[in-house]
Amino acid sequence: MQYKVYNPCPALEKQVRYYWSLESNPDDLPHSRERIFPDGCIELIFNYRELFIKFENGIASHEQYRTMLYGQLKTFIEVEATGSVGLFSVRFNPAGLQPFINRDVGSLTSRELNITELWGDEGVQLEHDMLKCNSNEERVIIIETFLMQKLQTIAFDNSDVEYCVNALTESEGSITIDLLANQLCIGKRQLERKFNAAVGLSPKMLARIIRFQNTLQLIEKKEFTSFTGVAHDGGFYDQAHFIKDFKEFTGLNPKQYFSENLEMVKHFSFDE
Incomplete structure (x- = not known):
């Protein structure tokens, strides 16, 4: 299992805590559910390999989106990998997301959103560009270009x-x-x-x-x-x-x- 952290550019340090990637083959997985705990940060996750299953009340609920945003968590969630893992995520600082979206962040709390719910057709294009990359270093460049454009057009x-x-x-x-x-x-x-x-x-x-x-x-x-x-x-x-x-x-x-x-x-x- 390979986990790596990437620092944001100076212009995004106030909003983005860091980017991270996680890759693993099926043989490396513990074949068990993982609990994710609240940490005060919001995550935008791009899944470029096999999808995860989310559990609710101990029962398999649904496959998660290919690209999703997790609003703030107030309690744990349970997920399980279905195969090889390839994730790239933007971990926003606690108040870091709002400058990129034109809405109340409180409306996203305890929710799992598709990227189109945030940015419409722009989100669809971003997902396409991120998933076709050959490396996570490329993904850092693409997501930072997108976020810088959003940061310049939305003032908070x-x-x-x-x-x-x-x-x-x-x-x-x-x-x-x-x-x-x-x-x-x-x-x-x-x-x-x-x-x-x-x-x-x-x-x-x-x-x-x-x-x-x-x-x-x-x-x-x-x-x-x-x-x-x-x-x-x-x-x-x-x-x-x-x-x-x-x-x-x-x-x-x-x-x-x-x-x-x-x-x-x-x-x-x-x-x-």
Whole structure:
């Protein structure tokens, strides 16, 4: 399985976190469903090999689009490869998509959209150009050309929202919305509306996701001495608070999630 990250050009760094590609042959696949967790970013994914199947409530629901945009996730989704994997994705920053589309990003939350729903015939042409490429380096050039054209024709001032996203990220989800509103000299509700329209989540939900992802990274890197300590370092009030959010975002309790890694599980006390 080959995973590679590509950095955006300087002109797109504010909107695009990075591009990534994933390639794998059928023999390399674990032949199991994969859970994708909320991470505060929106993905535009081009699938140039076999399609994936999406599961809902544990049951196969449908084949996913050849090219699709995932709106913000508030809980996990389950997918499974049907053959060889070839994916190229644009991972937008939390407030990065809106400058390229003429709509409220909040309307895309928890949705899976075909590229034509975003850009019509232009989307069809983009998909055609991306899928016929011989390399992912070519795909970077094509998608950046497209995004730069869109960025020049749609003007958005999301500086307030970008300030909030950066503050939430730097504080690891601990800064309050009241404080952010005061710093920006705007009303709390006005800020929340603007934030949801640009990010697709409330500031509070993004803060929760940031805390969850930061804590998950601490655990996976084994940077902990106790489970309670990890929850505290991740910005959670207590262990019960972390377990609640963990279940909401993964569909599993921590013990289930780490059940296949006994070296990690033995360090935790799961008080539920």
